[in-house]
Amino acid sequence: MKLRQVRDLSHTEKRPKRAELSALGEARFKLTILGIVFLIAYSLIAFRLIELGFYCVMGTKIDSYSSPFFQIKRANIIDVRGTTIATNLITASVFAKPKELLDIDEVAKKLPSVLTNLNSKEIRKKLDKRKDFVWLARNITPLQQMKILKLGLPGIDFFQEEKRMYPHGSIGAHIIGFTDVDNKGLAGIERFFNEQLLNSDTVVQLTIDMRIQTAVENEIFQAVKKFKANGGNSIVMDANTGEILAMATFPTYNPNLPSKIKKETLFDSNTLGVYDLGSIFKIFTAAIALDTKKITLEDGYDATNPIRIAGFTISDYLGGEKRWLSIPEIILYSSNIGSAKMAMDAGTQAQKSFFKRLGFFEKVPIELLELSTPILSQSWGDVATMTISYGYGLAVSPLHIVRGFAALVNGGYLVKPTLIKANISPIKTQVISETTSKDIRRLLHLVVQKGTSKKARIPGYFVGGKTGTAEKRNVGGKGFLKKANITSFLGAFPIHKPKYIIYVQLDDPKGVKETHGFRAAGWNAAPTASAIIKRIIPLLNILPEDENDPSIHKFLNINLSPKVFSSSAG
Amino acid sequence: MTRILSQFWMIAISLNLSLACALYHIKYKVIDLEHSHLALQKKYNILSESNHTLNAEYTFLSNPKRLATLAKKYLDKKYTNPVHLQHVSVVKLAHVLDLKSVSSNPIPRNQKVYSIRLASYQQPR
Numbered sequence: 232m233k234l235r236q237v238r239d240l241s242h243t244e245k246r247p248k249r250a251e252l253s254a255l256g257e258a259r260f261k262l263t264i265l266g267i268v269f270l271i272a273y274s275l276i277a278f279r280l281i282e283l284g285f286y287c288v289m290g291t292k293i294d295s296y297s298s299p300f301f302q303i304k305r306a307n308i309i310d311v312r313g314t315t316i317a318t319n320l321i322t323a324s325v326f327a328k329p330k331e332l333l334d335i336d337e338v339a340k341k342l343p344s345v346l347t348n349l350n351s352k353e354i355r356k357k358l359d360k361r362k363d364f365v366w367l368a369r370n371i372t373p374l375q376q377m378k379i380l381k382l383g384l385p386g387i388d389f390f391q392e393e394k395r396m397y398p399h400g401s402i403g404a405h406i407i408g409f410t411d412v413d414n415k416g417l418a419g420i421e422r423f424f425n426e427q428l429l430n431s432d433t434v435v436q437l438t439i440d441m442r443i444q445t446a447v448e449n450e451i452f453q454a455v456k457k458f459k460a461n462g463g464n465s466i467v468m469d470a471n472t473g474e475i476l477a478m479a480t481f482p483t484y485n486p487n488l489p490s491k492i493k494k495e496t497l498f499d500s501n502t503l504g505v506y507d508l509g510s511i512f513k514i515f516t517a518a519i520a521l522d523t524k525k526i527t528l529e530d531g532y533d534a535t536n537p538i539r540i541a542g543f544t545i546s547d548y549l550g551g552e553k554r555w556l557s558i559p560e561i562i563l564y565s566s567n568i569g570s571a572k573m574a575m576d577a578g579t580q581a582q583k584s585f586f587k588r589l590g591f592f593e594k595v596p597i598e599l600l601e602l603s604t605p606i607l608s609q610s611w612g613d614v615a616t617m618t619i620s621y622g623y624g625l626a627v628s629p630l631h632i633v634r635g636f637a638a639l640v641n642g643g644y645l646v647k648p649t650l651i652k653a654n655i656s657p658i659k660t661q662v663i664s665e666t667t668s669k670d671i672r673r674l675l676h677l678v679v680q681k682g683t684s685k686k687a688r689i690p691g692y693f694v695g696g697k698t699g700t701a702e703k704r705n706v707g708g709k710g711f712l713k714k715a716n717i718t719s720f721l722g723a724f725p726i727h728k729p730k731y732i733i734y735v736q737l738d739d740p741k742g743v744k745e746t747h748g749f750r751a752a753g754w755n756a757a758p759t760a761s762a763i764i765k766r767i768i769p770l771l772n773i774l775p776e777d778e779n780d781p782s783i784h785k786f787l788n789i790n791l792s793p794k795v796f797s798s799s800a801g
Numbered sequence: 802m803t804r805i806l807s808q809f810w811m812i813a814i815s816l817n818l819s820l821a822c823a824l825y826h827i828k829y830k831v832i833d834l835e836h837s838h839l840a841l842q843k844k845y846n847i848l849s850e851s852n853h854t855l856n857a858e859y860t861f862l863s864n865p866k867r868l869a870t871l872a873k874k875y876l877d878k879k880y881t882n883p884v885h886l887q888h889v890s891v892v893k894l895a896h897v898l899d900l901k902s903v904s905s906n907p908i909p910r911n912q913k914v915y916s917i918r919l920a921s922y923q924q925p926r
Binding site: 441774 | 803807810814817818821825850853854856857858860861864865866869880881882883884885886887888
């Protein structure tokens with residue numbers, strides 16, 4: 232029994248041993264797993280701690296590496312050849328934190344040696360201890376910044392800003408315009424394309440060629456000086472596309488110094504000024520009469536006696552030729568009487584409708600906001616028709632006249648003047664016939680060869696044009712100023728295949744020694760136009776032509792003697 | 802069964818660890834690349850800014866008004882005039898291209914004298 236008990240005991244003792252062993256193994260295994268889990272967990276925590284430690288260091292490294300992306304706030308403006316006209320440069324502006332300043336007196340004493348436009352008193356006044364932040368100078372030069380840094384003034388710091396720069400200075404200022412200190416466009420292209428320039432990186436490419444613009448501005452400046460004029464302006468435009476190559480006005484301003492711009496220099500005579508342009512209108516009158524087929528170049532009018540109508544007397548300059556004049560002669564001698572009769576034959580309605588087609592009653596559609604509306608004659612009757620025929624009674628801007636003139640010579644198509652280079656074909660509207668356009672070109676060539684615009688002649692080149700000498704409008708009063716003139720020249724070259732239009736205007740030029748005391752356009756505006764053409768021809772790659780070329784002569788030849796004299800007015 | 806389970810756990814843990822290591826490596830690789838990118842970006846920014854400033858400086862220094870003033874001051878040069886322009890057909894090219902007549906110095910014996918033949922050109926109309 233005892234033995235059995237022992238056996239039983241031995242049996243029961245053996246069994247738990249095996250279970251114990253397996254339980255031990257299981258426990259070991261679980262412990263290992265747990266250990267590994269804990270190891271992973273603690274390793275992760277350790278890694279994370281190391282990582283955080285490193286990350287902070289690396290984070291600072293990233294910060295030290297990172298710099299504000301070079302992103303200019305305002306896009307560039309370039310000319311037709313890609314030359315930069317307007318660009319933004321990173322500049323520093325200096326500010327102070329008066330509360331952090333250790334010694335205001337030291338700052339007030341030292342800073343004026345660098346910021347020369349401020350004196351100690353002004354600086355001390357600005358550094359009011361109650362203020363947290365105060366600007367001391369905006370957009371300083373790198374040299375000034377370096378000098379201020381060398382002064383080592385605590386509480387004086389710099390803020391990175393952008394400044395609009397115009398590397399060509401005053402050249403093309405009226406077209407480009409300028410911006411304020413906050414990069415907001417205030418005039419010209421800068422104003423018209425303000426949103427686009429601010430919100431897009433795309434540069435604005437102009438049709439202006441800065442080489443031509445410089446040449447034109449230089450010649451206008453020389454002419455103003457030479458003829459003692461109050462001012463002058465000029466436009467060079469592509470006759471077929473309406474692209475403006477140069478548009479200059481003097482006096483001008485420097486857009487780099489907006490605070491120093493005088494109000495009167497902001498006035499752009501080409502787009503804002505409206506003028507009675509005188510005899511230049513005679514070529515438009517001839518175009519109306521020819522295009523309405525009321526006359527041909529073979530016709531003529533009696534210009535022997537002045538026209539007396541409604542208390543007005545229309546006479547020719549210095550008495551005129553006092554005889555019958557053919558249509559070419561009317562233009563050649565710039566006869567007011569002949570023009571008035573021609574306009575009357577064409578009719579008031581035809582004149583109105585023609586000028587409307589040329590866009591003379593509204594603002595010129597161009598990428599500028601500084602535009603003027605023409606001044607029309609209040610009552611457009613017979614008298615107005617006659618006076619408008621030779622350039623009094625309809626005041627338009629030079630840009631209007633250039634646009635209209637392009638249509639007269641380019642085959643009869645009205646183009647939209649533009650300052651923006653767009654590689655698309657221009658929209659053209661036919662306003663006169665090709666035949667009329669040819670006749671007009673012949674008349675214009677005649678005027679330069681034999682008429683009032685002889686001084687615009689250039690050997691080797693065929694230039695056509697018409698001068699205009701008009702009395703200035705009495706601003707604020709009635710009528711015109713007898714002793715102050717607006718002289719102008721409106722031409723095209725080469726006249727047999729017009730490519731470019733040139734307009735030159737001088738405001739109140741005086742009679743000088745070289746002009747023998749004369750102040751008519753033929754003595755000042757025409758030679759100025761010639762000087763401009765001479766300067767720009769090499770830039771436009773126009774080669775001289777054979778002046779005796781029979782085909783050109785045949786095209787431009789015109790018969791001066793009238794065959795038939797028929798006129799209702801004459 | 803226990804052995805299979807334990808082997809499975811071992812494999813899973815090893816995989817997990819390898820993955821963690823790989824991720825760790827990739828993460829730091831990415832951080833390194835980010836640093837390189839930022840460093841390059843910074844260099845690019847500096848170069849762009851310099852290029853931008855140099856372009857403005859070049860435009861200022863080469864503006865036609867300034868060049869004309871300098872040419873007048875130092876070179877006694879005047880503007881090109883239409884009289885300086887001629888069509889190639891009008892210019893006496895034979896004279897211009899005659900090397901002997903151009904050079905006043907005698908040509909050394911060993912120097913070759915190239916004969917220049919002009920392409921035919923059309924008379925402009």
